[in-house]
Amino acid sequence: MSTTGLDRRTRRRQETIEEILAVAIELMETEGVAALSMSAVARRLGMRPPSLYQYFPSKAAIYDALFQRGGELIREARRAAQAEADTEDPRELDRISVAAFTRWCLEHQVYSQLLFWRTVPGFEPSPEAYAPAQEALEDLRRHLQTGVDQGILRPEAAGEEGLALYTSITGGVIAQQIANEPDASYDDGRYVRLMPIALDMFYQYYAPTRGNHGSSSSG
């Protein structure tokens, strides 16, 4: 038939692309995210470096593809955790999805560094690559909004302020963990095991109890 060959060829091509990305992730895990080398990828695939340019126009394009994939994975990890949780309580739901998110970041430190730090010299993600990560952020905003709607958070928590603080805090804990104790598990990590407390801090601060907790700035 006419389409069989073509299909097989494009399928093989897709397989090679997947192989390249997988090898790139492997190499970054051992050598560091910024130390990815086209030559090393080619070597591991039994190719010469120029052959890689049949699949990606540059090293930055590999970073870009991985950035996008990381965004998709993290978005799905969060959504899956929420879907599996059998509770309607947004506070409990948040505990579960933050734990899932944190575990995912610890198990995929390469993706985390690529997504949350901007540490690779010449690389800036393309808009398409950026989209999934932004969707994940929008998921989070919606989640905080349900907390507001159900009366367990003040409205600021789901605004720009709350979202920025939420991501700063959770991201900060994960960053410290990865930077200082990268091999620890979610339960043992000196920083990451404090994530529930960090979350408590957020929910307590934005608790809509009588009186405004958020005063105090002296100027």
Added chain:
Amino acid sequence: MSTTGLDRRTRRRQETIEEILAVAIELMETEGVAALSMSAVARRLGMRPPSLYQYFPSKAAIYDALFQRGGELIREARRAAQAEADTEDPRELDRISVAAFTRWCLEHQVYSQLLFWRTVPGFEPSPEAYAPAQEALEDLRRHLQTGVDQGILRPEAAGEEGLALYTSITGGVIAQQIANEPDASYDDGRYVRLMPIALDMFYQYYAPTRGNHGSSSSG
């Protein structure tokens, strides 16, 4: 005299070392921390690359020197801010020194990345280079301890838990700012302007009010 010449020579040598480090910082500011190149440094100094090896045995040694210097600078920035502040109230003192620390990090993003993220592929700071940063951390621990002693913080705040959370939160806010909006000022930065609120969260959570605020973990 016999020492005059020697002194001048070592002085000139020290000047060259300073020049190298200054140029390295400049280049990292424009090209990215991990993109530092010996050749570019040499070019800017009107040298050939191998000549740099008279002053530093490797590129990693330059990173190491800058890591150490960054630690010293940040330690002194914090101490100076506390010394200048004319208050004994540890809460107010913390507001002031965190602001100073944050401003410093925004104005010295290269140092911040070097110190707080571990993003340069082959580089691991030597123990000597690490010492000043550790002293700064110890300063912070002592500061939190005075808060505990004066009764405005629960004891956990000055323990491993509180210290880890404090650095995660402040570091997280700064990291987000630098990653997402690096050109903003302390007052305008989308994340960094929330630093007082983040600090409030910490102090409120560890406030020694009646009852234990830190319950809630479901497991």
Added chain:
DNA sequence: GAGGAAAACCTAACGGCGTTAGGTAAGTCA
């Protein structure tokens, strides 16, 4: 001032890198 040591800097070279240009062999389809 002359001699000699040491420091500062150089060129040449090695092996690696990302990338481009251009060629060859195999797979695919009319």
Added chain:
DNA sequence: TGACTTACCTAACGCCGTTAGGTTTTCCTC
């Protein structure tokens, strides 16, 4: 079978960090 496309190759360019070894400048001692 012949045309086309794909997958891969070699050769090359200009970078890079680093080492080896030579030359010039600077300084101390006599």
